[in-house]
Amino acid sequence: MTQVSTHDHIVTSYGEELDDLADEIARMGGLVETQVIDALTAVVRRDASIAKTVRKREITVNAMQVDIEKKVIRLFALRQPMATDLRVTITALRLASDLERIGDLAKTIAYRAADLNSYPPLEVTQRIERLGNIVTRQLREVLDALSADNVEPAIRVWRNDDEVDEHYNSVIKEMLLLMSGDSSLVDPGAHILFVAKNLERIGDHCTNIAEAVHYQVTGDTLESVEAAAP
Amino acid sequence: MTEPSKKAATREIVERNLPARYRSESRFRTAGIVAIIVSVIILVLLIGSIGLKSLPAYTAWQIHLPVALDQALVDPEGDSSEASIRQGSFGRVLQNGMRETFPDVSGRSNMRSLFQLYTSLNSTRLMDQVIADPGLIGSDYVFTMPLGDDLDLYLKGMLVEDRSVEMNGVLEIEAGRRRTNIQSQSADFAIVLAELQQMMIDEALSLESRAAANRTLMASVDAEEADRLNEEAARFDQRAQVLRTDAAGENGQLELSDDLPSVIVEFRGGAIRMNRLDLNGQGGSGESILSIAENRSDEAWTLYVVDTPQARRRIPDNQLIWTRALVERGIVTQAFNHYFFANADSREPELAGIRGALNGSILTLIVTLLLSIPVGIATAIYLEEFAPKNKFTDLIEVNINNLAAVPSIIFGLLGVAIFIDVFSLPRGTPVLGGLVLSLMTLPTIIIATRASLKAVPPSIRQAALGVGASRTQSVFHHVLPLATPGILTGSIIGLSRALGETAPLLMIGMVAFIADAPKLSLEGFTEPATVLPVQIYLWYSAAERAFEPRAAAAIIVLLTLIISFNAVAVYLRRKFERRW
Amino acid sequence: MTTAQAQATLYHDIPEARDVKVAIAGVDVHYGDKQALFDVSMQIPDRSVTAFIGPSGCGKSTFLRCVNRMNDTIDGAVVTGSLKIDGTEINDKTIDPVVLRASVGMVFQKPNPFPKSIYDNVAYGPKIHGLAATREELDGIVEQSLVKAGLWGEVSDRLTDPGTSLSGGQQQRLVIARAIAVNPEVILMDEPCSALDPIATAKVEELIDELRENYCIIMVTHSMAQAARVSQMTAFFHLGNLVEYGPTEEIFTNPRERRTQDYITGRFG
Known part of the structure; x- marks a missing residue:
C-alpha cells in the first residue's frame, strides 16, 4: 500500500529541505551504528582507546539530534507538511530522539568497558558479544529499512525483539549464577549486567525505530497492523 | 559572478533610453493638452459667436400707441359680440392712432410710409385683445406692438451708420409751403458740406480711374471688346463730370441727392430733412418732416447725419425721423422681447x-x-x-x-x-x-x-x-x-x-x-x-x-x-x- | 483498493456522521460537448462540514452547483444522475429550483451583499418566500440570523447602513446571515474565504464551525489548510473525477490515492 510519490515538489526548496532532513537522519543512523559497534568492540577486546573515541563521538551525535529538531520545527512552521511529508517530518523527530538515546546507551557501554579492563577477562563476555551482535544486526536492518522506505525488514526487526529479550534474560541468569558462586565476580559482574541491560534497551529503541519507519511508509501504526494480523 | 556587471549593464541601457522615453511621454502629454485647448477654443468661438449674434433677439422696441377704440370702427354691429368685433376695422384704428400721433404728416405716400412703422398683422392682435376684453370698446387704449423689424434693427444700430452732432449756432428758420429755409449765424454746416463735396470728388476720381483703366485695357483686346470698354469709359467720365459739377454747386448751393448721406436738422421735436446746403456752410433749405413751431433757435440743436445714403437702405429718412421722434416722446421703448418666447412663427420677424x-x-x-x-x-x-x-x-x-x-x-x-x-x-x-x-x-x-x-x-x-x-x-x-x-x-x-x-x-x-x-x-x-x-x-x-x-x-x-x-x-x- | 470502496469504508469511520443528508449517485455534468464531471457518487453527512478540494477546473465548483441546481442558469449545462436531499430526488424537472434554493443556501467566493441596507440584505430571502407574516416576525428572523452569523453585536446599531459599507469579512458573514435567514438545510460555500484576510478568514471559519451544529455545510476551497481546519470530510476532485473522499484527518495524513497525495503535498507532476 506504499505510495510515496515519485514526483518532485513544485516548490524545489521544500523538496530539498525534506531530502536534507532524510540525509541527516541517515548520517546520524550511520554514526550511531558505529558507536554501538565500537562500544561493543571496546567491551569484547578490552580496548580502552576505542572506548575513548566513542565518548568523543557522542558529542557529535547530540549535536545532530539538536540540528534535526531544528530542521523539523522549521519545516512545520514554514512548510506545513501534509500527508507523506507530514509523516516523514514527524518520524524524523522520533528517529532523532531514539537514535540519540541509542548513542547515549553506547556511550555508557563504553564507560563500562573502561571499568571492566581493571578486572580479569570473564568467560561471559562471549555471551555479551553474542547479544551485542544480535542488537547490532537489528539496528542495521532497521536503518536499512528506513533508507529503503521498506516496511518488511522493519516488521522483521520488530518481531525479532523477542530474540534480543531471550538472550538478555539468559545472560542475566548466567551472570547472577556466577556471581552467587564467586563473590569476587560481583564487581565486574555488575558492570556486565549494565552492559547487557543497555544492549537490551538499544534493542527496544530499534523496535521503536521500526514502528516509526512503518508509520512513515504506510501511515498506519505497526501495533494496529499486528493486532489485525493473526 | 557576472550578476553585478549584468545589473550595471541593464541600468546603463535603461538610463540611456530614459530621456527618449520621457521625451515621448511629454510630447504625448503636450499634444493632448493642445488638442483640448484647440477644442475648447473652437467650442467657445462657436457658442460665443452664436450667442453674440442672438443678442438683438432678446430685446424688442415697442410702440405704445394711444388708440381710440371707436364703437363704429371696432364694433360695427354694436353688440360687443365676437362676430361683430371680427368685422371691425382695426387696421384703421391703428392708422388713426398714428395720424393722431403725427398730425402734420400729409400726402398719400407719406401716410403709407408712416403706416409702415409697424406691421399690419398687429391689427389682428388688437382685435384679439378687444375680443378678450369687450369692455375696451369706446375707450381710449394704449396698444403695445412691436416696431417694424427694420426700424428695430435701426434702433439697435445694426442697419445704418449715423451720427448726431450737438450744435450751438443760432438758427433762423423760415418755413415755406414746400420748402423750409435755414440760416445759421455760424458755419455749422461747413464740416458736413466739405465731407459731402469730398465724397463726390472721391467718387468722381474713382470713376475717372476706372475709365482710364478701361482705356488701357483696350489696347490688348479685340475691336468689339475695345468698343464696349470705350463706351463704358465714356459713361464713367460723363458721370464723373456730373459729380464734379454737382460738387461745385449751383447758385451757391449744393444739391443733396438720395445717393448722398442724409442731413437732418432736429430741434424741439421737429425735424427738417435738408435738400440743399449753402456753399458758405451757414445754412440751406429742406423739407420739413416734423414741423418746428419756432422760427428762431436760441438753444442747442442737433445735426443728425445718416451716412448710409437713402437709396441704399430699406427705410426712408422720414421713417427714421418719426421713429426717433417716437423714442424721444417715450412712445417707443425697448423691452424684453416676449414676442419671441410667446409667439409662434410669423412672416414678420x-x-x-x-x-x-x-x-x-x-x-x-x-x-x-x-x-x-x-x-x-x-x-x-x-x-x-x-x-x-x-x-x-x-x-x-x-x-x-x-x-x-x-x-x-x-x-x-x-x-x-x-x-x-x-x-x-x-x-x-x-x-x-x-x-x-x-x-x-x-x-x-x-x-x-x-x-x-x-x-x-x-x-x-x-x-x-x-x-x-x-x-x-x-x-x-x-x-x-x-x-x-x-x-x-x-x-x-x-x-x-x-x-x-x-x-x-x-x-x-x-x-x-x-x-x-x-x-x-x-x-x-x-x-x-x-x-x-x-x-x-x-x-x-x-x-x-x-x-x-x-x-x-x-x-x-x-x-x-x-x-x-x-x-x-x-x-x-x-x-x-x-x-x- | 478502488475509489468507490474507499468512500464506503471511510464513510463509516466518521464519528460526527449522524445520518446522510445528501446522497449523490452517478452524476455526470456536460457543458455542451464538454464533459465536466464523470460519474460522481458520494454521501454527504448532515451536521458536518464537507470540503471539496482539487486543482482549478477539476469540477468541484460545478459539482457544488449541482446541489442547488445553479447549473440550470448556465446555457447548455446538462446534469444527469441522482442527487437526493433527505431521500428526495432534486435533479428532476418537477422540482422547482426556486423551492430547492430556499432549502439550499449558497455563499459565494466574493462577498456579494446586495447594495441595500444590512437589514434588507438579510430580510430579502424571507420576504420573497413569505416566511414572515408581520414586520415583527421579520425583525426577529433578521436578528436571529445576524446573531447566528456572529454579526449582530457589530451591526445591531446600524442595520440601515448599506451592506457594502461593511468590511470584507463582515460582508461575507452578512452573506452567510442572508443564506441562513431562509432557514436552509444545506449551505453551499464556494471558496468563502478566498477574498478575505487571515483574521476575517478565521472569524468566518469559526462561524462555519458553529453552524455545523445545525446545518449540512458543503464547501469548496483552494486552501488545503482551510479544508483541514474546518471540515470533517474531504473530497478530492481531479479532472472531473471524484478521486478520494473520506474523513479529513485521513486525507491529510494518509491519503489512499497517489493523486490525492501528490496534490496535498504539492507535488503535482
Whole structure:
C-alpha cells in the first residue's frame, strides 16, 4: 500500500529541505551504528582507546539530534507538511530522539568497558558479544529499512525483539549464577549486567525505530497492523 | 559572478533610453493638452459667436400707441359680440392712432410710409385683445406692438451708420409751403458740406480711374471688346463730370441727392430733412418732416447725419425721423422681447417666436419618450436577461447595433413609407414625428440599457438566485435598480439626440410654416407642428435680416435644452450610482 | 483498493456522521460537448462540514452547483444522475429550483451583499418566500440570523447602513446571515474565504464551525489548510473525477490515492 510519490515538489526548496532532513537522519543512523559497534568492540577486546573515541563521538551525535529538531520545527512552521511529508517530518523527530538515546546507551557501554579492563577477562563476555551482535544486526536492518522506505525488514526487526529479550534474560541468569558462586565476580559482574541491560534497551529503541519507519511508509501504526494480523 | 556587471549593464541601457522615453511621454502629454485647448477654443468661438449674434433677439422696441377704440370702427354691429368685433376695422384704428400721433404728416405716400412703422398683422392682435376684453370698446387704449423689424434693427444700430452732432449756432428758420429755409449765424454746416463735396470728388476720381483703366485695357483686346470698354469709359467720365459739377454747386448751393448721406436738422421735436446746403456752410433749405413751431433757435440743436445714403437702405429718412421722434416722446421703448418666447412663427420677424416650435418639440419628445423608453428598456431586458443565446437572437442583436448606425434621414423615409403611406397618419404632426424619432432612438436606448445591464456584476444575480429569487425577481429587484443610472443616462442622451434631429422630420412634413402654436394638450399631438431645429433651419433661410438673430437665439434655446437634458442625465447618474 | 470502496469504508469511520443528508449517485455534468464531471457518487453527512478540494477546473465548483441546481442558469449545462436531499430526488424537472434554493443556501467566493441596507440584505430571502407574516416576525428572523452569523453585536446599531459599507469579512458573514435567514438545510460555500484576510478568514471559519451544529455545510476551497481546519470530510476532485473522499484527518495524513497525495503535498507532476 506504499505510495510515496515519485514526483518532485513544485516548490524545489521544500523538496530539498525534506531530502536534507532524510540525509541527516541517515548520517546520524550511520554514526550511531558505529558507536554501538565500537562500544561493543571496546567491551569484547578490552580496548580502552576505542572506548575513548566513542565518548568523543557522542558529542557529535547530540549535536545532530539538536540540528534535526531544528530542521523539523522549521519545516512545520514554514512548510506545513501534509500527508507523506507530514509523516516523514514527524518520524524524523522520533528517529532523532531514539537514535540519540541509542548513542547515549553506547556511550555508557563504553564507560563500562573502561571499568571492566581493571578486572580479569570473564568467560561471559562471549555471551555479551553474542547479544551485542544480535542488537547490532537489528539496528542495521532497521536503518536499512528506513533508507529503503521498506516496511518488511522493519516488521522483521520488530518481531525479532523477542530474540534480543531471550538472550538478555539468559545472560542475566548466567551472570547472577556466577556471581552467587564467586563473590569476587560481583564487581565486574555488575558492570556486565549494565552492559547487557543497555544492549537490551538499544534493542527496544530499534523496535521503536521500526514502528516509526512503518508509520512513515504506510501511515498506519505497526501495533494496529499486528493486532489485525493473526 | 557576472550578476553585478549584468545589473550595471541593464541600468546603463535603461538610463540611456530614459530621456527618449520621457521625451515621448511629454510630447504625448503636450499634444493632448493642445488638442483640448484647440477644442475648447473652437467650442467657445462657436457658442460665443452664436450667442453674440442672438443678442438683438432678446430685446424688442415697442410702440405704445394711444388708440381710440371707436364703437363704429371696432364694433360695427354694436353688440360687443365676437362676430361683430371680427368685422371691425382695426387696421384703421391703428392708422388713426398714428395720424393722431403725427398730425402734420400729409400726402398719400407719406401716410403709407408712416403706416409702415409697424406691421399690419398687429391689427389682428388688437382685435384679439378687444375680443378678450369687450369692455375696451369706446375707450381710449394704449396698444403695445412691436416696431417694424427694420426700424428695430435701426434702433439697435445694426442697419445704418449715423451720427448726431450737438450744435450751438443760432438758427433762423423760415418755413415755406414746400420748402423750409435755414440760416445759421455760424458755419455749422461747413464740416458736413466739405465731407459731402469730398465724397463726390472721391467718387468722381474713382470713376475717372476706372475709365482710364478701361482705356488701357483696350489696347490688348479685340475691336468689339475695345468698343464696349470705350463706351463704358465714356459713361464713367460723363458721370464723373456730373459729380464734379454737382460738387461745385449751383447758385451757391449744393444739391443733396438720395445717393448722398442724409442731413437732418432736429430741434424741439421737429425735424427738417435738408435738400440743399449753402456753399458758405451757414445754412440751406429742406423739407420739413416734423414741423418746428419756432422760427428762431436760441438753444442747442442737433445735426443728425445718416451716412448710409437713402437709396441704399430699406427705410426712408422720414421713417427714421418719426421713429426717433417716437423714442424721444417715450412712445417707443425697448423691452424684453416676449414676442419671441410667446409667439409662434410669423412672416414678420418682430412677431415671430419659438413658442410653436418649442411646443412641437415637447409634444414630439413626449411621444418619443412614451414609445421608445418602455419598448427599448423592455427589449434590452429581455435580450440581455431572458432570451436564449442562439442564431436568431444573435441576428436581432446585430441588426439592432446596425440600426444605431443608420443615417437619420433613412428613418424619415421609413416614416413616410410606413406611417404615412400605409397607416395614413396625418403629415407633419407630433405623433408622426414622435414615431419616427422613436424608431431612431430605440437602438440607442437598447444598446445603452444592455450595456448597463451587462455592467451589473454577475455576483449580484447569483446572490439573488442563491437565496431563491426567481429570474424575474432577481432582474427586477436587484439588477434593474443597479442598472438604472446607466439606463437613464442612455435614454436621456438618446432623447436629446432626438430633440436636435432635423433630417427625418423634414421628410415627414414637419417643415411647414406654422403660425399657431400647437396646444400642449391631447389634440396638440395631431395638430401640424414644427420643431426647434427645423424652425432654426427655416429662419436661417428666410430673407429678412431680423430673422438672423432670432435663429441664433433659437439655437441658444435648443442648446440650453439639450445641455440641461444632459445635465439631468449626469445628475441622475451621480445620484443613483452605487458601488458594489 | 478502488475509489468507490474507499468512500464506503471511510464513510463509516466518521464519528460526527449522524445520518446522510445528501446522497449523490452517478452524476455526470456536460457543458455542451464538454464533459465536466464523470460519474460522481458520494454521501454527504448532515451536521458536518464537507470540503471539496482539487486543482482549478477539476469540477468541484460545478459539482457544488449541482446541489442547488445553479447549473440550470448556465446555457447548455446538462446534469444527469441522482442527487437526493433527505431521500428526495432534486435533479428532476418537477422540482422547482426556486423551492430547492430556499432549502439550499449558497455563499459565494466574493462577498456579494446586495447594495441595500444590512437589514434588507438579510430580510430579502424571507420576504420573497413569505416566511414572515408581520414586520415583527421579520425583525426577529433578521436578528436571529445576524446573531447566528456572529454579526449582530457589530451591526445591531446600524442595520440601515448599506451592506457594502461593511468590511470584507463582515460582508461575507452578512452573506452567510442572508443564506441562513431562509432557514436552509444545506449551505453551499464556494471558496468563502478566498477574498478575505487571515483574521476575517478565521472569524468566518469559526462561524462555519458553529453552524455545523445545525446545518449540512458543503464547501469548496483552494486552501488545503482551510479544508483541514474546518471540515470533517474531504473530497478530492481531479479532472472531473471524484478521486478520494473520506474523513479529513485521513486525507491529510494518509491519503489512499497517489493523486490525492501528490496534490496535498504539492507535488503535482
